[in-house]
Amino acid sequence: MLRWALALTATYLVAEVVGAFVFNSLALLSDAAHMMTDVAGLVIALMAIHLGKKAADDKRTFGYKRLEILAATFNAILLFVVAMYILYEAIQRFREPQSIQSTGMLIVAVIGLVVNFVSMRLLTAGKDESFNVKGAYLEVWADMIGSVGVILGALAIRFTGWTWVDPVIAIGIGLWVLPRTWVLLKGTINVLLEGVPGGLKLPEIRSTIAAIPGVAGVHDLHVWSMASDEINCTAHVTLGEGVDPDSVRVAVTRTLDERFGIEHSTIQTEAPSQACEDDQHLHR
Incomplete structure (x- = not known):
């Protein structure tokens, strides 16, 4: 089920990024950044399951589990950079408004909502059996909210012509992603520095x-x-x-x-x- 969910979300991620540039929508690009967390979460979950079965050897006496943390760290840094770029572009859009193809934006967002719903259903069965699967499930659920926001924004632009709604939604999603990215990065750095795990004193x-x-x-x-x-x-x-x-x-x-x-x-x-x-x- 994890592989199916990953295939769906990764395919849509590519489509959403393409749609963001074709239809000139920062909101779609911002939602794609959040979708990237879903893809990364699913990849890390699969990696953890695979590496958990791989025994330690004479060269790597602790095994390969730390690769999960390295992947999560790279993901957090990449997301932070993307989120900052989106916030910068959103501010520029306020200064220099641009036309947006709301119909295409709406179609892509609706497809995203469907993809997230299907992925969430695929992950439902295993969310109580694995912390990694549960984390991926929660990421997909949260991304559904982002898709709904983009849909509402596309409808607002279509019927009112308020193009400023697009950068507002982009900023909202960006500000939502940044704190979660910081929490992830702080946690992975703590593991890499071999700090005391969170919750323990x-x-x-x-x-x-x-x-x-x-x-x-x-x-x-x-x-x-x-x-x-x-x-x-x-x-x-x-x-x-x-x-x-x-x-x-x-x-x-x-x-x-x-x-x-x-x-x-x-x-x-x-x-x-x-x-x-x-x-x-x-x-x-």
């Missing part, structure tokens, strides 16, 4: 580990994500006197999984006399 994780029976201290704690669906954690845990290291490791890994959703954790236990200091592990 390092002090809370540290105090939770420290509260586990047998744990005397926690240091050199790192939490990061390889991809959107994989969180990793490493930590040095100082043990109390006479504590079994294996039981503490099991307790810590289970707590990290159940409390914070961290399924991949590497815990190094240390006896009190062997505990190292945080400054021995500073990354310079």
